[in-house]
Amino acid sequence: MNAPIGIFDSGVGGLTVAREVFRLLPGENVVYFGDVARTPYGGRSKEIITAFTAQDIAFLMEQKVKFIICACNSASAVALDEIAPNYNVPMIGVIRPGAEAAVAKTKTGRIGVIGTNATINSNAYARTVHDLKPEVKIFSLACPLFVSLAEEGYLDKEATFLIARDYLQTMLDLEVDTLILGCTHYPLLKRVIADVMGDDVTLIDSGEEAARTAYRALADANLLNSQASQMPTPRGEHKYYVSDVPEKFTQVATRFLGEVLDKVTRVDITRY
Amino acid sequence: MNAPIGIFDSGVGGLTVAREVFRLLPGENVVYFGDVARTPYGGRSKEIITAFTAQDIAFLMEQKVKFIICACNSASAVALDEIAPNYNVPMIGVIRPGAEAAVAKTKTGRIGVIGTNATINSNAYARTVHDLKPEVKIFSLACPLFVSLAEEGYLDKEATFLIARDYLQTMLDLEVDTLILGCTHYPLLKRVIADVMGDDVTLIDSGEEAARTAYRALADANLLNSQASQMPTPRGEHKYYVSDVPEKFTQVATRFLGEVLDKVTRVDITRY
Numbered sequence: 001m002n003a004p005i006g007i008f009d010s011g012v013g014g015l016t017v018a019r020e021v022f023r024l025l026p027g028e029n030v031v032y033f034g035d036v037a038r039t040p041y042g043g044r045s046k047e048i049i050t051a052f053t054a055q056d057i058a059f060l061m062e063q064k065v066k067f068i069i070c071a072c073n074s075a076s077a078v079a080l081d082e083i084a085p086n087y088n089v090p091m092i093g094v095i096r097p098g099a100e101a102a103v104a105k106t107k108t109g110r111i112g113v114i115g116t117n118a119t120i121n122s123n124a125y126a127r128t129v130h131d132l133k134p135e136v137k138i139f140s141l142a143c144p145l146f147v148s149l150a151e152e153g154y155l156d157k158e159a160t161f162l163i164a165r166d167y168l169q170t171m172l173d174l175e176v177d178t179l180i181l182g183c184t185h186y187p188l189l190k191r192v193i194a195d196v197m198g199d200d201v202t203l204i205d206s207g208e209e210a211a212r213t214a215y216r217a218l219a220d221a222n223l224l225n226s227q228a229s230q231m232p233t234p235r236g237e238h239k240y241y242v243s244d245v246p247e248k249f250t251q252v253a254t255r256f257l258g259e260v261l262d263k264v265t266r267v268d269i270t271r272y
Numbered sequence: 273m274n275a276p277i278g279i280f281d282s283g284v285g286g287l288t289v290a291r292e293v294f295r296l297l298p299g300e301n302v303v304y305f306g307d308v309a310r311t312p313y314g315g316r317s318k319e320i321i322t323a324f325t326a327q328d329i330a331f332l333m334e335q336k337v338k339f340i341i342c343a344c345n346s347a348s349a350v351a352l353d354e355i356a357p358n359y360n361v362p363m364i365g366v367i368r369p370g371a372e373a374a375v376a377k378t379k380t381g382r383i384g385v386i387g388t389n390a391t392i393n394s395n396a397y398a399r400t401v402h403d404l405k406p407e408v409k410i411f412s413l414a415c416p417l418f419v420s421l422a423e424e425g426y427l428d429k430e431a432t433f434l435i436a437r438d439y440l441q442t443m444l445d446l447e448v449d450t451l452i453l454g455c456t457h458y459p460l461l462k463r464v465i466a467d468v469m470g471d472d473v474t475l476i477d478s479g480e481e482a483a484r485t486a487y488r489a490l491a492d493a494n495l496l497n498s499q500a501s502q503m504p505t506p507r508g509e510h511k512y513y514v515s516d517v518p519e520k521f522t523q524v525a526t527r528f529l530g531e532v533l534d535k536v537t538r539v540d541i542t543r544y
Contacts, residue, residue: 036316037310037316037320038309044308044309044516045516045517045520047516048309144420144424145421145426147420148417148420149417152416154435157434157438159431159435160431162429162431244317244319244320245317245319247317248317270542
């Protein structure tokens, strides 16, 4: 089935998920939508995030996608479960894949999760982890400054270390052995976070896990692109859509993806 | 004339302007709109900021305001001049008041301005300063992280000092004697900014200057609330509207204003 996979995010962060999808599924066509005109979602209310997410999904449906990955943790946490049943295209978020990987990794049964205010306040990771394994202890913490630090390229400066130490001291005190990076921006700060948390703590990148889950789900449902099974695999087409002018997105995206974008088109997302 | 004064901003930052208006004009009725569902504007394009600003103004017009203060520097810099001529209510932004105050203060003729990417890239402060006094030298610098630091309450932490020193070193090297705080959030970081810049540099708060300009403009145009001239002055009514759920706004606003809010109502701003 050569219909595209749809991936959406509040902005550029979901490109870390797209990159993993491209790596695992090089022959798939992909449509990416980034809501850069209204990014970030993480500080907004459930109601507003749900309204924005519904529009993002309606846009992807119009692109006739066969599968949708909600790469945004905040949208996955507060909006996806409400909207997904309205469509007959399979959709996954990043919460469950991240939770599953953490439960599989932890040895001490003490897991931490960090994310935006919306994600943490929703308690979505804690609920999912408990459903998977009730005896696991999970501790949640919002780290709202991490998003702007990542977007501004403050990836390994002294100030970023100080803020990370400030935020993560609680996680150190709680002696978690596994930490879920519950926001697509956080993998960009992985070096700093790993440095503060120490070698004994495993970091889980929910976006990476979601890409793997998508791969298995597409294979199981027989939805992989049949044309992609030829050898050598022809590279799928990657289309990008954004809700503000494309220039800044294109620039940041090149850093996130490590490749030059095929084409970026602007969309008036409020029409959906 | 007891019609209200309208003040709008991309979010909570404009409350620093509202506070100054309340102080100077205690008898005036005020309607404040904060576009918290789409904040911050400063990293977005001119096109999107103009579209959002047009909706903010249309909403205030529906409230039958007699005067509009655009408290958002980004909107003042890139959108206001295009939209204001469509209405017959007087409107002011924060750029000109800030520029005028800086030109009046500088002794060496070297002025710095800091703000969001949108404000700085627009060159609006530099153009206005040059129109006022062509021989003045003005240097512009975007400090995008300051907004999140202020919103997260990182007002005088070591990390904030480090980031401020990083950003402002250029201004020190350029030996400005006056620095315009060209974003409503920056006055919250005044202590850190003053510490980095030193005692010899005067900081200009554009929001405070805009409130003073509004006061003079209302008096000149004979638009002050006649009921407010009674002694003792009856306190004007202050109404707040926001585009996301009011809880977080109410909480942050109390910090910005130092007073408990009368009433906060949610508005679907996309209808305007």
